[in-house]
Amino acid sequence: LAQILKISPTQIVGFALKNLGLMVTINQRLDFDQIELIASEFGFQAVREEEYLADFGEETTVDAEEDLQPRPPVVTIMGHVDHGKTSLLDYIRKANVVAGEAGGITQHIGAYHVSLPDKRFITFLDTPGHQAFTAMRARGAQVTDIVVLVVAADDGLMPQTIEAISHAKNAGVPLVVAINKIDLPQANPGKVKQELLQHNVVLEEFGGNVLSTEISAKKGTNVSDLLDQLVLQAEILDLKANADKRATGTVVEAQLDPGKGPVATVLVQSGTLRVGDDFIVGQFSGRVRALLDERGKQVKAAGPAIPVQILGLTGVPMAGDQLIVVEDATQAREIAQRRERLDREAKSRRTSKGAVTLEDFMNVASAGEKRTLKLLIKADQGGPAEALADALGQLSNEEVVVDIIQRGVGAITEGDILLAKAAGAIIIGFHVRPDTKARTAAEREGVDIKLYRIIYEAVNDVKAALEGMLKPEQ
Numbered sequence: 001l002a003q004i005l006k007i008s009p010t011q012i013v014g015f016a017l018k019n020l021g022l023m024v025t026i027n028q029r030l031d032f033d034q035i036e037l038i039a040s041e042f043g044f045q046a047v048r049e050e051e052y053l054a055d056f057g058e059e060t061t062v063d064a065e066e067d068l069q070p071r072p073p074v075v076t077i078m079g080h081v082d083h084g085k086t087s088l089l090d091y092i093r094k095a096n097v098v099a100g101e102a103g104g105i106t107q108h109i110g111a112y113h114v115s116l117p118d119k120r121f122i123t124f125l126d127t128p129g130h131q132a133f134t135a136m137r138a139r140g141a142q143v144t145d146i147v148v149l150v151v152a153a154d155d156g157l158m159p160q161t162i163e164a165i166s167h168a169k170n171a172g173v174p175l176v177v178a179i180n181k182i183d184l185p186q187a188n189p190g191k192v193k194q195e196l197l198q199h200n201v202v203l204e205e206f207g208g209n210v211l212s213t214e215i216s217a218k219k220g221t222n223v224s225d226l227l228d229q230l231v232l233q234a235e236i237l238d239l240k241a242n243a244d245k246r247a248t249g250t251v252v253e254a255q256l257d258p259g260k261g262p263v264a265t266v267l268v269q270s271g272t273l274r275v276g277d278d279f280i281v282g283q284f285s286g287r288v289r290a291l292l293d294e295r296g297k298q299v300k301a302a303g304p305a306i307p308v309q310i311l312g313l314t315g316v317p318m319a320g321d322q323l324i325v326v327e328d329a330t331q332a333r334e335i336a337q338r339r340e341r342l343d344r345e346a347k348s349r350r351t352s353k354g355a356v357t358l359e360d361f362m363n364v365a366s367a368g369e370k371r372t373l374k375l376l377i378k379a380d381q382g383g384p385a386e387a388l389a390d391a392l393g394q395l396s397n398e399e400v401v402v403d404i405i406q407r408g409v410g411a412i413t414e415g416d417i418l419l420a421k422a423a424g425a426i427i428i429g430f431h432v433r434p435d436t437k438a439r440t441a442a443e444r445e446g447v448d449i450k451l452y453r454i455i456y457e458a459v460n461d462v463k464a465a466l467e468g469m470l471k472p473e474q
């Protein structure tokens with residue numbers, strides 16, 4: 001269950017003890033009601049298999065191997081501010097218009113796909129940075145197959161580069177590195193590669209498996225090589241989907257358009273979405289009135305990994321919401337109503353906010369397995385951040401691992417909260433505080449933030465938490 005919910009087993013054990021009054025161990029079976037409560041706590045909805053099949057039919061479950069065809073990779077571009085993410089997205093958007101396809105990509109619908117020679121496609125999420133990526137992950141949606149890490153060769157690895165590496169690593173998404181701005185005289189790609197190595201990003205030339213290209217996003221130098229590498233990485237990942245069934249997809253962007261009404265860009269994940277399809281998305285039902293591509297052109301259908309803007313919604317869904325095509329309008333309305341009810345019930349039932357707290361670790365008796373306490377450290381300066389990370393890392397012992405998923409300098413940001421939520425981590429702040437957006441996000445997501453001004457106190461608290469986690473002496 002923890003794996004499916006993308007959290008640590010300890011979080012389930014902690015939640016069960018604190019909110020359900022159950023002393024469970026990792027080997028214990030949970031009944032449906034308990035699973036439903038736990039799932040809703042962590043942002044998921046548990047549905048009985050019979051009910052699910054009644055709603056969506058067999059075809060939305062498992063695909064037979066012979067029904068699967070290769071699908072394009074979905075790529076997100078991340079990296080430090082000003083390292084060239086937007087320039088790269090712009091260059092690809094403008095330059096890669098295959099012969100015969102008139103007009104560049106003019107609309108920003110949140111994602112676009114480009115065609116390469118020999119009929120290949122790559123889909124890019126059109127929001128650079130890790131905010132969109134983590135926001136979706138925090139909602140349980142994982143749409144990115146590959147992260148392009150842009151690093152400016154004249155600047156090297158910077159805090160947000162390192163953050164992006166953590167994000168990708170945490171999500172288990174492979175990186176392809178684009179060393180950018182090589183047209184600048186002061187560019188030093190060698191230094192970038194060394195720095196990457198220090199952060200455990202081992203490029204192919206050093207015997208690792210991370211692909212990289214030296215590019216200039218401004219001039220377009222080697223961008224086609226980068227695209228080739230994305231195709232190669234996609235082949236390694238062996239991405240496949242069944243295009244021949246009712247569609248499911250994920251909302252990447254949605255808003256109320258003054259002219260068109262509610263619109264949403266959906267990345268189709270399996271099946272084919274067609275004009276006239278009845279669907280549910282989040283708590284809304286609807287019928288596809290029109291599909292628009294990133295060129296503002298009407299299309300009749302969209303297959304796996306292809307983004308389209310949908311018209312015909314009854315409300316504005318949220319990024320990360322699932323879209324599922326159903327049998328007919330009546331079924332769509334029924335499911336939407338049930339979802340709304342379940343959501344209301346889950347909300348009123350919600351006792352705590354979900355994510356891990358340091359106290360959870362102190363309260364929870366051991367489950368007899370090696371556990372991991374994940375920490376995200378933010379400090380006012382690099383020195384203390386390192387010192388704290390070292391001191392806390394050293395608290396690991398035979399039974400409990402302290403995993404510093406990220407250390408950084410500066411105020412605690414919304415991005416930190418979303419990463420912590422996605423990873424099931426606690427945030428340790430040293431001489432820093434969360435900014436306003438981060439505070440709201442922490443409250444909403446239930447992420448535990450501990451603030452310290454003395455390293456010794458932070459170490460003591462974590463130590464106490466770990467002792468709470470230790471197995472009782474036999």
Ligand code: GDP
Pocket residue numbers: 079080081082083084085086087088128180181182183184215216217218219
């Ligand atoms: P972002 O913040 O990562 O999206 O970075 P931008 O794409 O906005 O780029 C920041 C600045 O770097 C802009 O002034 C770009 O013109 C410049 N830039 C981006 N790529 C290159 C490049 O390959 N070479 C040079 N010389 N400048 C670049």
